[in-house]
Amino acid sequence: MSSREQILARVRAAVRDAPAVDIPRAYRTGGPREGLVELFAERVDDYRAIVHVVTGDQVAATIGAALAARGVTRLVVPEGLDEEWARAAARAEGDEAATRALVGDDPPLGAGDLDAAGAVLTGCAVAVAETGTIVLDTGPGQGRRVLTLVPDYHLCVVRAGQIVGSVPEAVARLDPARPLTWISGPSATSDIELDRVEGVHGPRTLEVVIVTDR
Amino acid sequence: MSGAFLGMPAFPANAAHAVQDSQLRYNLRKATHTIRGKRAAVVGELPDWAELRAAAAAIKDEALRDLDTHLLTLEAAVTDAGGHVHWAADAEEANRIVTDLVKATGETSVVKVKSMATQEIGLNEALAAQGITAYETDLAELIVQLGDDWPSHILVPAIHRNRSEIREVFLSKMAEWGRPAPDGLTDEPRALAEAARLHLREKFLSAKVAVSGANFMVAETGTLVVLESEGNGRMCLTLPETLISVVGIEKVVPSWRDLEVFLQLLPRSSTGERMNPYTSTWTGSAEGQEFHLVLLDNGRTKVLADEVGRQALRCIRCSACLNVCPVYERAGGHSYGSVYPGPIGAILTPQLRGMGSELDRSLPYASSLCGACYDVCPVAIDIPEVLVHLRAKARHSPAERAGMRAAGWVLDKSVRLAKAQRLGSRFRRLAPKRLPGPLAGWTDTRDIPEIPAESFRDWWKKTDGGRR
Ligand code: SF4
Numbered sequence: 001m002s003s004r005e006q007i008l009a010r011v012r013a014a015v016r017d018a019p020a021v022d023i024p025r026a027y028r029t030g031g032p033r034e035g036l037v038e039l040f041a042e043r044v045d046d047y048r049a050i051v052h053v054v055t056g057d058q059v060a061a062t063i064g065a066a067l068a069a070r071g072v073t074r075l076v077v078p079e080g081l082d083e084e085w086a087r088a089a090a091r092a093e094g095d096e097a098a099t100r101a102l103v104g105d106d107p108p109l110g111a112g113d114l115d116a117a118g119a120v121l122t123g124c125a126v127a128v129a130e131t132g133t134i135v136l137d138t139g140p141g142q143g144r145r146v147l148t149l150v151p152d153y154h155l156c157v158v159r160a161g162q163i164v165g166s167v168p169e170a171v172a173r174l175d176p177a178r179p180l181t182w183i184s185g186p187s188a189t190s191d192i193e194l195d196r197v198e199g200v201h202g203p204r205t206l207e208v209v210i211v212t213d214r
Numbered sequence: 215m216s217g218a219f220l221g222m223p224a225f226p227a228n229a230a231h232a233v234q235d236s237q238l239r240y241n242l243r244k245a246t247h248t249i250r251g252k253r254a255a256v257v258g259e260l261p262d263w264a265e266l267r268a269a270a271a272a273i274k275d276e277a278l279r280d281l282d283t284h285l286l287t288l289e290a291a292v293t294d295a296g297g298h299v300h301w302a303a304d305a306e307e308a309n310r311i312v313t314d315l316v317k318a319t320g321e322t323s324v325v326k327v328k329s330m331a332t333q334e335i336g337l338n339e340a341l342a343a344q345g346i347t348a349y350e351t352d353l354a355e356l357i358v359q360l361g362d363d364w365p366s367h368i369l370v371p372a373i374h375r376n377r378s379e380i381r382e383v384f385l386s387k388m389a390e391w392g393r394p395a396p397d398g399l400t401d402e403p404r405a406l407a408e409a410a411r412l413h414l415r416e417k418f419l420s421a422k423v424a425v426s427g428a429n430f431m432v433a434e435t436g437t438l439v440v441l442e443s444e445g446n447g448r449m450c451l452t453l454p455e456t457l458i459s460v461v462g463i464e465k466v467v468p469s470w471r472d473l474e475v476f477l478q479l480l481p482r483s484s485t486g487e488r489m490n491p492y493t494s495t496w497t498g499s500a501e502g503q504e505f506h507l508v509l510l511d512n513g514r515t516k517v518l519a520d521e522v523g524r525q526a527l528r529c530i531r532c533s534a535c536l537n538v539c540p541v542y543e544r545a546g547g548h549s550y551g552s553v554y555p556g557p558i559g560a561i562l563t564p565q566l567r568g569m570g571s572e573l574d575r576s577l578p579y580a581s582s583l584c585g586a587c588y589d590v591c592p593v594a595i596d597i598p599e600v601l602v603h604l605r606a607k608a609r610h611s612p613a614e615r616a617g618m619r620a621a622g623w624v625l626d627k628s629v630r631l632a633k634a635q636r637l638g639s640r641f642r643r644l645a646p647k648r649l650p651g652p653l654a655g656w657t658d659t660r661d662i663p664e665i666p667a668e669s670f671r672d673w674w675k676k677t678d679g680g681r682r
Contacts, residue, residue, distance in 0.1 A: 003511075004301040007463065010515035011282045017521070021276040027265035027475065043488065111419040111453055131489040144501055145452045145494075149445060150419075168474035176435040176470045177295070179500040182477075182493035187445035190485060191354035191370055192377055192403040194245045200353060200407050201414065202445025202492060 031165020036129045037210055040163050043132025047185020048198055049206040055213055059157065060088035062209050063121065066155055067100065070205075074101040075119035076109065076151055078143025082123065085157060089121050105143050114150035120203075121155045122148055125180075127163045128170045132185070134158060134208065135170060137178040145181055154203040156183075160212050224576035228549035229541075238374050238546050245373045246537040252486025253534060253590070259488070260478065270479055271594040273472045274528035277433075277464075278518060284433035284466045285509065291436025295498020297505040302460075304512050305335035311508050312337060312425065312458055313344050319456050321346075321423045327440065327450045328352035329427025330531060331460050331510055333365065333553040334566075337425065348425065349391070349417050351446035353410050360387040366547025366555060368533035369484055374546055377401040388413050414446065424450035428461045429530065430476060431507075434469045437497045438507070441480060441490045451494050456504040463509050464518075464527040476530060479592040483532035513566035522603040526561045528593040535587035535597060541580055550577065557587035561600040569608050578604035635669035642667065 001009070032039060041051045054062050063085055067075065077086050090102050103109065103117050123141035124134045134156055136142045148154050164170050174180055187202030198204060232238060257263055277284055289299045302308035316324055324341070326332065326348050338348040338359075350359040357372040358365050361383040365371030372380065381401040388395045393413045399405060426447070430439040438459055440447050451457060467476065473495075481490040499505045518524050536542045536556030547555035551573045552563040560581055564574040578601045587597040642665040668676075676682070 002301070003303040003307060006303050007301055007509070007511045007515065008282045008285065010511065011285070011463075011518065014515050014519035014524075015279050015281065018275075018279045018524075021272050021279055023272040023276055024265070024268050027262040027269055029474070046488075047491070115415075115419060128489075133489050138501070145448065149448050149452060167478050171471065171474040171477070176432065176437045176495065177497055179497070180493075180495040181448065182489065182495075184487070184489035184491050186491065187443065188491050189353045189407055189444045191352070191357070191372060192380060192406055193241070194248045194370065194373075195403045197403045197407045200411055200444035200446070201351075201418065201449050 027168075028166060029168040031130055031169055033165065036163045036165060037160050037212055039165075040127055040129040040132060040158075041208075041210055043129065044134075044185070044208050045132075047132060047188075047206075049132075049185050049208055051208050051210065053210045053212060056211055059209060059211050060084055063088040063155065063157070064091060066207055066209070067119070067121075070119070070153060072100060072119045072153065074103060074117050075121055075155075076105065076114065076117045076143075076147050077102045077121055078105055078141055078147055080140025080142075081121065082141060082157070085121060085123075105147060108144065109147070111146065111150055114146060117151050119153040119155065120147050120151040121157070123157050123159075124162060126170045126173050127158045128165075128167055129163050130166050133167075133170070134183045135174060136181045136183065137174060139178070145179055148181065148183070149202055152203055153205045153207070154183075155207045155209070157209045157211060160210065163210075224572045225545070225549055225551070225580045226576060228551065229545035229580070232546040232549050233544050235546075237376070239544060241374055241376050242543055242546055245367075245370065246543050249486050249537050253483060253537070254486075256482045256486055256488055260482070266475055266479055267592055267594055269475050270530075270592055271528060273467055273475060274593055275525075277466050277468055278524060278527055280468075281463065281466065281518070284468055285463060288431055288433040288436055288466060289509075291434065292498050292505075292507055293436075295436050297436070297498035297507055300506060300508045302508055302510050302512070308335050308460055308508055308510050308512065309337055309340035312460060313341060313346065315456070315458055315506055316341065316346050316423055317344070319423050323347040323349060323421070324423045324425050324458075325349050325351050325417055325421040325450050325454065326355075326424070327426040327442065327447045328355050328371070329425070329460065330368065330553055331427045331462050332425060335460070335510070335512060337460065349414075349421075351414050351417070351450060352442075353407065353444060353446075356410055356414070357383055360384065360391060364548055365553060367536060368531050368555070368558075370533075374548070377403060377406065380406055384409050384413075392417060414449075418446075418449040418453055421450070421454045423456045423458070424454040426450055426457065426459045428459050428465060429480065430473065431461055431466050432468075432470050432473065433466050435497060437470065437495050439473065439493065439495045441477075441484075441493045443485065443491045445492060448492055448494055451496065452501070452503075454503070456506070458506045458508065460508045460510055462514055463511055464514050480530055480532055483530075483534040483590070483592040513568075516568075517562070517565040520565065520603075523561065523565050523600055525595050526558070526565060526600060528595055529558050529562065530593055531558075532592055534590040534592065538586040538590050539581075540584065540586070541582060545580070550580065552577075557581060557597045558595070561595075561597055561604060564604055564608075569604075575608045578602075578608060632669070632671055635671065638665045639667055639669060 125137040354372040367373040
């Protein structure tokens, strides 16, 4: 008998007498409806990420200013990124002559290239207000999973319409066939005396721009 | 289970040793109390915690009841998505499968994400025996590996070490494994984390094979889920060309939707955060990666066969029960002689390994049955119930059984008890501190209470309940 058959046979013998189970789903499947942007911003901030809440006409300036503040000269941009955001990222604010190098992922970047780039600008698939979480699903404007992992700085733009209230709402919106990355703040560890330290292997800085309207 | 723990003395001896270590007790107390407070705050935030907990317990029960069907569904879904599924009846077989898979790639090293299942089967040792080096990449696991130590907590395996001990380990051991610790390393947590980042970075960027576990496997979609904090998990899951995940069969949940429950319960119970920094989910071969799933039994079906004990398989390894346990707080994780310490270890280890050794027979007694673990458990495992059940199942020595029979006879009739109490009082000065012969087993772990000069019963009669 193969191990597969053996394990399945053992399982069947073990649970022969187990009673049927009803799953009570009395928990909340919806979430807050009002104030999602404020709640999301507050919860992201709790993880010591940097948060901006801006209107559509301020996005470009905010992206430019954020990159300038960190002295970014090269950054990774995934395929399908909003063109306005990409243009804003390339143009160094207030100085027409200076530009930043945008690094595309075609052909796919190696880990060393990503390490050297140091920064990445993406959108997201869904965001969760109650937990301050951004979910990426490798769709347009997000790219392969490593793009938001190896560079030390992740700038992420979230449209207000992408924010849902609760975890159940996010799970319902997402497609399990796609690889998903749920991000809640910068990488962190509490392994030393349970003191939280931001920034271990993933990006040490997460900056989130929330856009309230177009 | 891992050979490292075999031949360890029983829990009481280990614990007696551990409680002498005041540094250990201080580290443990500080850590468990901090995390308890954080957990309580974020659990209190959710008005529907009780409902989530009830749903989680039922989802796990349902998953276990139809485990055969779910495993087959999972296998089909993973295979459809380009992954390969292997079945391992025991530790030896799992180790052999993983070793062969690594050898087939021609690599001699792998990077690892923290996984209890691979610790349970002693995978690192098995790989080492075949000339393959496994690099642990979780900060705490790195500390444990460099320090040639054992994990002592599910979530924070190096919880028994404080910052200056960690600095020592890094300074003396990092060079042996790769990039040495930076000069002038301080014991600031930030500096220590930075040293780990630098040490591991080159390993991640060049790794070709990774080994992981998983927190959940969704049968319906074939999706695996890993929750983590540092990003080492993401590194291992995405950068290498080949990913091998070793996962216990009890990690199955039936449907994608079930994650809406566990993604709320686990981070809040575990690190005391609303959400852990990173959760990765993937289905089969993601982004062209070669993916192997090794489904591990290794005693789990034996646990499943026990009507009372099977609830231990609901465990999502959050470690909340460790953090509230008065016994764990004092005895530390190593006393349990297993990769699963604390209350969950006390019920899981003896069931997985069987109660053949003295250590495993002693584990169900490593508890005061206070019930704090049950209260915090997000999947409502009635740990005290299982402990009592296992105590009854453990083989007791003839002397203990004779003693219990005698006690039963005395306690059965109040006249006999009154007589025995008077006898006890009369000869109280003769009562030894330690019992002789085979009875020593009892007093090895307990002090004999002082026998009062007069029993309560006699006092009550004499004074008419204190009125005279
Ligand atoms: S037994 Fe419950 S509280 Fe303990 S680790 Fe498992 S799930 Fe968490």
